Amino acid sequence: xxxxxxxxxxxxxxxxxxxxxxxxxxxxxxxxxxxxxxxxxxxxxxxxxxxxxxxxxxxxxxxxxxxxxxxxxxxxxxxxxxxxxxxxxxxxxxxxxxxxxxxxxxxxxxxxxxxxxxxxxxxxxxxxxxxxxxxxxxxxxxxxxxxxxxxxxxxxxxxxxxxxxxxxxxxxxxxxxxxxxxxxxxxxxxxxxxxxxxxxxxxxxxxxxxxxxxxxxxxxxxxxxxxxxxxxxxxxxxxxxxxxxxxxxxxxxxxxxxxxxxxxxxxxxxxxxxxxxxxxxxxxxxxxxxxxxxxxxxxxxxxxxxxxxxxxxxxxxxxxxxxxxxxx
Amino acid sequence: xxxxxxxxxxxxxxxxxxxxxxxxxxxxxxxxxxxxxxxxxxxxxxxxxxxxxxxxxxxxxxxxxxxxxxxxxxxxxxxxxxxxxxxxxxxxxxxxxxxxxxxxxxxxxxxxxxxxxxxxxxxxxxxxxxxxxxxxxxxxxxxxxxxxxxxxxxxxxxxxxxxxxxxxxxxxxxxxxxxxxxxxxxxxxxxxxxxxxxxxxxxxxxxx
Numbered sequence: 001x002x003x004x005x006x007x008x009x010x011x012x013x014x015x016x017x018x019x020x021x022x023x024x025x026x027x028x029x030x031x032x033x034x035x036x037x038x039x040x041x042x043x044x045x046x047x048x049x050x051x052x053x054x055x056x057x058x059x060x061x062x063x064x065x066x067x068x069x070x071x072x073x074x075x076x077x078x079x080x081x082x083x084x085x086x087x088x089x090x091x092x093x094x095x096x097x098x099x100x101x102x103x104x105x106x107x108x109x110x111x112x113x114x115x116x117x118x119x120x121x122x123x124x125x126x127x128x129x130x131x132x133x134x135x136x137x138x139x140x141x142x143x144x145x146x147x148x149x150x151x152x153x154x155x156x157x158x159x160x161x162x163x164x165x166x167x168x169x170x171x172x173x174x175x176x177x178x179x180x181x182x183x184x185x186x187x188x189x190x191x192x193x194x195x196x197x198x199x200x201x202x203x204x205x206x207x208x209x210x211x212x213x214x215x216x217x218x219x220x221x222x223x224x225x226x227x228x229x230x231x232x233x234x235x236x237x238x239x240x241x242x243x244x245x246x247x248x249x250x251x252x253x254x255x256x257x258x259x260x261x262x263x264x265x266x267x268x269x270x271x272x273x274x275x276x277x278x279x280x281x282x283x284x285x286x287x288x289x290x291x292x293x294x295x296x297x298x299x300x301x302x303x304x305x306x307x308x309x310x311x312x313x314x315x316x317x318x319x320x321x322x323x324x325x326x327x328x
Numbered sequence: 329x330x331x332x333x334x335x336x337x338x339x340x341x342x343x344x345x346x347x348x349x350x351x352x353x354x355x356x357x358x359x360x361x362x363x364x365x366x367x368x369x370x371x372x373x374x375x376x377x378x379x380x381x382x383x384x385x386x387x388x389x390x391x392x393x394x395x396x397x398x399x400x401x402x403x404x405x406x407x408x409x410x411x412x413x414x415x416x417x418x419x420x421x422x423x424x425x426x427x428x429x430x431x432x433x434x435x436x437x438x439x440x441x442x443x444x445x446x447x448x449x450x451x452x453x454x455x456x457x458x459x460x461x462x463x464x465x466x467x468x469x470x471x472x473x474x475x476x477x478x479x480x481x482x483x484x485x486x487x488x489x490x491x492x493x494x495x496x497x498x499x500x501x502x503x504x505x506x507x508x509x510x511x512x513x514x515x516x517x518x519x520x521x522x523x524x525x526x527x528x529x530x531x532x533x534x535x536x
Contacts, residue, residue, distance in 0.1 A: 080364035092498035095363070145496065147365055192497050263497060282493065283441055287430050291364050298357060298366055302430055 059221035061154050064133035069210070069235065070140050071310065074292040076149035078218045084291065085225045086143065087244055088192050089178065089185040096187070097225035104184045106228035106245070115175070115251035118166035125229055129215065132156050136219070137212055137233075142274045142309045144238035147289045153233050154216030159207040167203065167251045174206040175199075175256035176232060177248040193259045199232065199243035200256035200270065202318075210235055210314055236311040238272045269328040273319065274309035278328045335399045342403055346410040349377045350417070367426050374418040375447075379491065381411035382454075382484045383508055390515035405461055408480065412458040415451050415487075443493035450486035453479045484509055 087097035090104075109125040134154050142148045162174065180196035182188045188195050205211060212233040215222060222228040227244025234241050240260050250256075260268035267281055276286045289301045308315050319327070331337035353373055356362050362369040385408040392398050427434055437444050457477055459465070466473050488509050492502040 076364075084364035088497070094365070147368070190498070279440075282443055284433060284437060286433060289365065289367060289426070298370075298425060299428055301367060302426065302428060 059216075060219055061134055061216045061221060063136045063154060063219070065135040067135065068138045069311075070138045070150045073140065073150050073290075075138065076151055076292045077294055080291055081149055081151050081217065082223050082226060086145075086239065087187075087225055087227070089187045089195070089197065089245075090225065091187045092190075092192060098223075100186050101224035104181070104224045104228070104245075106222075106224060109229050111230065111246065112248040113165050113250075114248065116168045116171040116253060117251045118168065120165065128161065128230075132160065134215065139210075139212075139233060139235035140309050141233075141235070141239055141242075142288060142305065144240055144268065144272070144280060144285075146280075146283060146285060146287070146305075147291055148303075148305075148309075149291050152218055153212055153214045154219070155212040155214035155233065157209050158211045158213045158232065159209065161213055162206060162249075162251075165251075170253050171251035172203055173252045173254065173256055174201050174203060175248075175250040175252050176201075176243045176246050177250075178243055179245045179247040194262050196247075197243060197259045198257060198262075199241055200252075200258050201234065201241075202255075203251075204318055205234070205315075208315060208318065210311060236274055236308040236315045238268075238274060240268065241272050271319075271324075271327050273315075273324065273328075274305060275307060275324055275328065276305040277307070278325055335402050339403070339406065342406060346381065346406065349373070350414070367421070370421045371418065371426060374414050374421055375487075375491070378411055378414035378418050379484070379487050379505055381407055381414060382480070382487060383505070383512065385411055386480060386484055386509075386512045390512060393515070409458060409461060412454045415454055419448070419451050443490050446486045446493065447490035450483045450490060453483035453486065457483070481513065 083098045084094045085097040086094070087101070090097040090100040107125070110122050111125060111128055112122045113120045134156060136152050136154050138150060138152045140148060141151050158174075176199045178197035179185070180188070201211070212235075214227070214231050214233045215229060217223075217226060222231065227242075227246075230246045231244040232242050232246065255270055258268075258270055260272075261270055274285075279285050285305055287302050288305045290303050291301070306312070353370065357366060357370060360366070385404055388400050388404040388407070391400050423431070423434060427437075438448050439445065457480060460469060460473065460476060469476065488502065488505045491505060492499065495502055
């Protein structure tokens with residue numbers, strides 16, 4: 001049973017001016033620009049449409065707005081971002097998710113909303129996404145294993161969705177749970193983690209405008225191995241906070257239990273903010289290996305890790321007065 | 329016939345076999361076929377081969393004991409030296425390519441990270457073994473040679489623990505290496521006790 005999802009508030013549903021001005025971007029992302037060029041339908045004055053690095057095909061998504069939140073740093077090539085993943089539900093090797101996720105069915109999908117909110121229940125993904133303009137955000141992604149990528153995500157602020165369910169004053173945290181489908185997720189047979197995968201955010205972190213609920217990347221729908229059909233991206237936190245294939249969202253009063261924190265509480269904290277000053281007990285977090293760019297890339301990949309992954313200006317105030325060594 | 333015997337004739341083949349992983353690694357690196365994080369691949373694969381060859385070296389004694397094929401001893405030094413070659417390669421890749429430009433981090437890493445400390449210790453233990461692997465050193469050290477070269481057990485253990493410790497959650501593969509190391513140790517244990525009771529003559533280094 002799926003219920004109808006609370007409507008998108010008018011302030012969100014009207015077309016922002018930026019969308020109108022970016023219509024060329026929208027066309028480009030739709031792949032229409034390239035098609036028009038190929039058929040000679042554009043005037044000579046039109047700026048050349050860059051040939052996309054990744055082939056356009058079914059599942060291409062329209063975008064209302066594009067923001068580079070990675071300071072113009074070189075993007076990770078699409079094949080790398082989709083073939084080098086940590087998604088233990090499909091195996092623990094980096095290429096396992098790409099290899100083992102083909103049986104996973106991201107449609108039909110429903111999302112359960114539970115806990116301290118005025119509206120709860122199970123909602124079809126289509127209703128969750130209806131009337132929700134998608135934006136492209138280019139974020140740095142820093143893995144706790146000390147490698148990083150730069151990825152153009154497609155999604156919308158998580159806050160937009162959470163507000164529609166009207167969390168009550170008792171809602172202090174948001175807990176997320178990944179789908180639990182042993183028949184489609186072979187990695188679940190191995191009790192590497194206490195399945196299903198769980199993650200959580202403090203409500204103010206969840207409501208922060210940088211926190212993104214993602215349905216696509218590189219202009220198209222999320223591949224299974226990257227967390228289809230719906231995943232979380234919190235760019236100032238280590239990658240494991242970005243829970244994939246979300247099946248359930250619950251508003252809680254207590255700090256939720258999270259998969260990696262349960263597995264190794266001394267190594268993976270609830271907050272997991274990117275912090276070069278607080279090392280993982282077994283390895284340094286001062287620097288990271290950046291997986292980006294193309295060509296011969298054996299040397300010079302190591303860069304300095306930024307506090308909050310370079311988003312300190314936007315998010316450091318959330319943790320004012322907190323001992324980040326204690327709340328790592 | 330240019331070779332003394334069949335074992336001597338097989339040695340060049342084993343030599344080439346031991347070089348194959350290095351050749352494959354080099355070829356893959358130059359052709360960009362190491363995947364999205366080539367540096368991690370170089371580290372992991374060179375480390376894997378150092379461990380495998382070190383365990384293969386330690387497998388020679390049990391192999392002789394259980395199969396009775398004693399000439400196996402004549403491959404031991406080559407295997408051990410190749411283990412050292414891959415360990416050197418592994419360390420070089422980490423220091424030069426991975427930490428490239430951030431060498432100030434190196435000493436902190438060796439001192440603070442238990443798994444790096446252990447890995448580095450394993451490599452250090454192999455250095456005197458490689459240095460004393462020549463015929464001349466064997467003769468010069470006499471019965472001390474055998475005692476010194478028992479450090480290989482410790483080096484292998486450190487190497488395996490180095491692997492166990494760096495893994496995030498899936499410990500199956502490093503556990504397999506630890507299992508093999510334990511089995512190789514157990515396989516020589518009773519023999520050692522018997523030797524301890526008897527004369528030390530059987531412990532003299534074998535010339536190959």
